Amino acid sequence: MSLVFGAAPAAAFEPEARELMTGVYERADGDDRHSQMTMVLQNKQGRTRRRSVETFSKDYGPDRKSVMIFLEPADVAGTMFLSWEYDDPDREDDKWLYLPALRKDRRVSGASRREYFMGTDFTYDDMGRRHSSKDDQAILGREELDGRAVVKVECVPVDDDEGYVKRVVWVDPETYLVVRAEYYDKDGLLKVFEAVKIRTQDGLADIEEALMRNVTTGHQTTLTTTKIEYDKGLEDSLFSVSTIQRGRF
Secondary structure, eight states: OOOOOSSOOOOOOOHHHHHHHHHHHTOOOOSEEEEEEEEEEEOTTOOEEEEEEEEEEEEETTEEEEEEEEEESTTTTTOEEEEEEOSOTTSOOEEEEEETTTTEEEEOOGGGGGSBSTTSSOBTGGGSOOOGGGEEEEEEEEEEETTEEEEEEEEEESSSSSSOSEEEEEEETTTTEEEEEEEEETTEEEEEEEEEEEEEETTEEEEEEEEEEETTTOOEEEEEEEEEEEOOOOOGGGGOHHHHHTTOO
């Protein structure tokens, strides 16, 4: 059954729900991190495309800078995505996409942030953290999901100019991981996110395999982290615009 929305009613603000989503935003994951990942894009007919990527990210106080480099296949190799996330909720994050075929980068801002990233089921905004103050939150209940005691939270954007009218997330309060999420637009349920596999390394819990499924198109994206390293002392130069503008990392 499809739910139909006009303007989404604001979730009743609940301090406990806000505290939980702040924990998600501030979740411990080291001062910097380096990972190798695979992306598998699958359409509703079952045809798949596979991509190999490498990611680096580093915290600068409460802010964060990240870069993703596409390694394979050849048609996307050399594409880079640079993101600077700011803790100030009134400041829009800076994002750039470098396209090797054009030998130039383009800034991702405004409505472009709601576009789908490189043919995946994740938008540019989905690729980063979301500050808890950007939503009003309410706890919908407590459940058990895949053997985990989780809290179900409704998040409704404070700003009307958003790609989703609401999200419903299932949070593990022990790790502050979002293990499931539903994304709604004005027509109803649009996408479902699932943490398929979770692992703990160096005392830090993280999602090893994640699935984002678009329920309207039947397309889905699986992200698998094959290797991750924390606190490697990454150089600041990795996260500069001039680095991606050179077209080589």
